[in-house]
Amino acid sequence: MTLARDTKIGIIGLGRLGAASAEVFQRSGYELVAVSARSDVSRRRAEKCIPNIPILCPQEVAERADCIILTVPDDAISAVSDEIVAAGAIVAGDLVVHLSGRCGLDVLGSARMVSAIPLACHPAMTFAGTDEDANLLASSPFGITSLPEHKHYAEGFVQAIGGNPVWIPDEKRTMYHAAMVFGANNLISLVATSIQAMKAAGIDDAGRFLAPILRASLENAIVLGPKALTGPVRRGDVGTVVGHIKALREEMPGLITGYVDFARFTAEMALNEELNAPEILHKVLATLRHVNTSEQGD
Structure with missing residues (x-):
């Protein structure tokens, strides 16, 4: 009807x-x-x-x-x-x-x-x-x-x-909308921040440069869910994570909190989904906790 x-x-x-x-x-x-x-x-x-x-x-x-x-x-x-x-x-x-x-x-x-x-x-x-x-x-x-x-x-x-x-269901609408905010509104914030950081790295046309990997990542996430995770956190490349935080501290310190929070969220998701050995992912999480402690000490 x-x-x-x-x-x-x-x-x-x-x-x-x-x-x-x-x-x-x-x-x-x-x-x-x-x-x-x-x-x-x-x-x-x-x-x-x-x-x-x-x-x-x-x-x-x-x-x-x-x-x-x-x-x-x-x-x-x-x-x-x-x-x-x-x-x-x-x-x-x-x-x-x-x-x-x-x-x-x-x-x-x-x-x-x-x-x-x-x-x-x-x-x-x-x-x-x-x-x-x-x-x-x-x-x-x-x-x-x-x-x-x-x-x-x-x-x-x-x-x-x-x-x-x-x-x-009526009682689930707030949760439904929160899910929408995670996937849509927060995505725009993340992409805009990525473009900002890429420009700081010297790429002028940062949006066009990032477009292929962003589109591929979104499609992989929709199809594969957490199994689409890639990057240094999932691999347990602690040195790379520490290097990122050092670069951000020198050039864009306002992004450190967001980077650490998302890295922790990614590590915990990888741990829950068994995407790498637990001891490797726990090492990443310990490193991120140390960053937080260091920031508070500053």
Whole structure:
């Protein structure tokens, strides 16, 4: 079952995800009746991505729509839901959908109280504010949560734009989102730091230089998991690890803590997965503990 073709779509919040959602639903043949965009940046985004669509207050958007999509920050979802429900803008049978990864159905409790249908449908994708965002959204897997009797609505919402719905129990959404942060947000931080360090080593076009090994590493990690681990920590090359820390201390001391923490995490993973002899990996861990002690002594 997909979302009924005559469903009227309204979007409250027009950040990167809201704008991508608006584009995708329009492209999929749904009527986008209005959006809410409070900041100047959001209004300019609306004018660029979805010209001729009314920009209204949240209450007016909800009054016009049968499916109200909330793409506001996580901490604002409950307040916005309460606001439009209190205004009488939500009626029984309306779909009220938030796209947060962390939040479940509790934040839509007020909508449920008026017999609306609360859904949590999070796209497992990152959006950089480029012209590709809508295409990325349309092909994303979605972590969906609903009441059991509403599961077909959540699946239909996602399938309407070409996404792939994957069920997430309500009580597991925070863990699901934490996993997403580990794999996506932290990955960007790590790659950006690697590029920064590579530039310090004298490679000007560091992003292009690193691209092949980064892509190969990511693909290996997805396919092989921990068995894809390579490098001096897994091999137990203590001298190399110590040399890295010395170089960082001389040129980029702010990276030492991160390097040591990730090296320890890698060594412990290699130990748990039996990727090298325990005595070798314990020697690496002892070296890393000594680094921490030395840093504290400084």
